[in-house]
Amino acid sequence: MLLQLYRTIITATRSTSTFNKFSSKVSFLGRTIKRGMGSSPDDKSAISQQKLRADNKRNRPQSSDASDDLYEEEVPSPSVSVNSIYKSKRRTKIDLDAEREQRSDEVVHNIDSSQFELSTSLHSDGINDGSYLPTSFGKMRGPSASRSLKFHQANPKCEKGNKSSRSASAKGVNIDEPFDICPSETLDQDFLQPSFYEQIQTECLLEENGQLLRPGMVLLKSYIPLDVQVDIVRRCQKLGLGPGGFYRPGYQDGAKLRLYMMCLGLDWNPQTRAYQEKRQHDGAKPPSIPHEFTSLVRRAVDDSHTLIERHSMTMNVEGILPRMSPDVCIVNFYTSNGRLGLHQDRDETKKSLDRGLPVVSLCLGDSAEFLYGHQRNVNKAEKVVLESGDVLIFGGESRHIFHGVKSIIPNTAPPPLLERAKLRPGRLNLTFRQY
Ligand SMILES: O=C(O)CCC(=O)C(=O)O
Numbered sequence: 001m002l003l004q005l006y007r008t009i010i011t012a013t014r015s016t017s018t019f020n021k022f023s024s025k026v027s028f029l030g031r032t033i034k035r036g037m038g039s040s041p042d043d044k045s046a047i048s049q050q051k052l053r054a055d056n057k058r059n060r061p062q063s064s065d066a067s068d069d070l071y072e073e074e075v076p077s078p079s080v081s082v083n084s085i086y087k088s089k090r091r092t093k094i095d096l097d098a099e100r101e102q103r104s105d106e107v108v109h110n111i112d113s114s115q116f117e118l119s120t121s122l123h124s125d126g127i128n129d130g131s132y133l134p135t136s137f138g139k140m141r142g143p144s145a146s147r148s149l150k151f152h153q154a155n156p157k158c159e160k161g162n163k164s165s166r167s168a169s170a171k172g173v174n175i176d177e178p179f180d181i182c183p184s185e186t187l188d189q190d191f192l193q194p195s196f197y198e199q200i201q202t203e204c205l206l207e208e209n210g211q212l213l214r215p216g217m218v219l220l221k222s223y224i225p226l227d228v229q230v231d232i233v234r235r236c237q238k239l240g241l242g243p244g245g246f247y248r249p250g251y252q253d254g255a256k257l258r259l260y261m262m263c264l265g266l267d268w269n270p271q272t273r274a275y276q277e278k279r280q281h282d283g284a285k286p287p288s289i290p291h292e293f294t295s296l297v298r299r300a301v302d303d304s305h306t307l308i309e310r311h312s313m314t315m316n317v318e319g320i321l322p323r324m325s326p327d328v329c330i331v332n333f334y335t336s337n338g339r340l341g342l343h344q345d346r347d348e349t350k351k352s353l354d355r356g357l358p359v360v361s362l363c364l365g366d367s368a369e370f371l372y373g374h375q376r377n378v379n380k381a382e383k384v385v386l387e388s389g390d391v392l393i394f395g396g397e398s399r400h401i402f403h404g405v406k407s408i409i410p411n412t413a414p415p416p417l418l419e420r421a422k423l424r425p426g427r428l429n430l431t432f433r434q435y
């Protein structure tokens with residue numbers, strides 16, 4: 001009976017706050033950069049409604065595919081610090097289990113179409129999953145946001161990104177505790193010279209390792225040499241422990257998504273689905289994209305052109321896969337139970353999307369079952385296993401492809417990567433785009 005009452009209150013609260021959020025103007029700590037409007041045949045009606053509302057907001061699709069089991073999410077562990085923003089919501093283990101059940105039930109069944117219409121879509125057009133952007137995303141930040149900001153500022157060691165900050169913050173500030181992707185590795189490792197990144201020689205391997213998955217969608221298997229993989233992991237570790245580093249995106253009510261995230265270049269805000277210069281939850285400015293990463297991305301697109309040229313007998317390779325200058329990057333770290341529901345990446349500028357400027361995705365660590373397809377339907381999606389060192393590119397007519405990570409395959413990372421970089425179990429993924 002009490003549980004039933006609790007569910008009713010939670011559901012009502014969610015609907016109301018979602019509505020309030022999108023019927024009022026969103027404000028950010030940093031400058032908000034309006035996102036462009038992509039379009040796909042799947043959501044024409046949503047697009048026309050969205051135009052009526054706000055042209056920098058996108059709608060979630062109206063339907064929810066119950067077979068899409070990527071809806072799950074996590075709630076904070078019972079051990080969460082009393083000083084965290086969840087202080088007032090501490091629950092017993094039994095409560096948490098009950099809520100976990102209740103929440104997934106609620107996400108699947110309590111999303112009415114008005115909530116979808118009033119939701120924005122950032123990274124996607126309605127990811128419809130729990131690992132990213134559940135329906136209650138987009139609520140206005142309450143007092144917890146400023147509390148979180150205070151915590152971050154009160155802990156200057158965090159800003160330096162050194163390891164001692166972790167134990168310092170662990171004493172009382174779980175919400176802002178930096179997430180270390182290589183917990184047993186020190187930060188004083190040397191990075192590779194940029195020339196290492198430039199020397200990637202894949203030309204001769206393209207025949208064997210390059211795959212055209214569909215027009216504008218290329219998979220370069222084992223593209224990133226091990227030395228460079230180690231270097232990318234180390235750089236991400238360091239960036240991830242500093243200001244603007246890894247954090248666990250989550251709901252206002254404490255539920256967490258199934259990945260850790262860090263943005264480079266511009267921040268992508270999963271709650272508002274906007275790109276912005278500073279993070280909303282702590283005011284941090286995202287680190288810049290290392291030049292080495294940018295040159296690797298450019299090279300991968302160039303090599304894809306070679307592959308397309310050979311296979312498509314066309315000279316107009318840029319018509320199939322446009323060239324781009326990456327200026328934003330989202331770095332995701334998935335632990336073994338991480339996942340990401342089917343979604344489209346459609347939050348870049350209209351110009352970028354209209355030109356089909358590609359998304360370039362670097363995979364490191366454990367392999368992932370990656371789904372992609374025309375529709376947001378896991379049963380109709382194609383599957384490919386992405387392994388450490390692979391680069392996946394989708395642009396041109398594949399730019400709006402639905403895609404997601406179905407699962408992480410445990411213990412599949414190359415042993416030398418684990419030995420040398422001490423990457424924790426899981427998968428590191430970097431997706432580059434031109435905003
Ligand atoms: O992890 C991946 O392979 C995909 C990541 C992704 O789709 C995204 O960040 O938008």
Ligand SMILES: [Fe+2]
Pocket residue numbers: 123343344345403
């Ligand atoms: Fe994506």
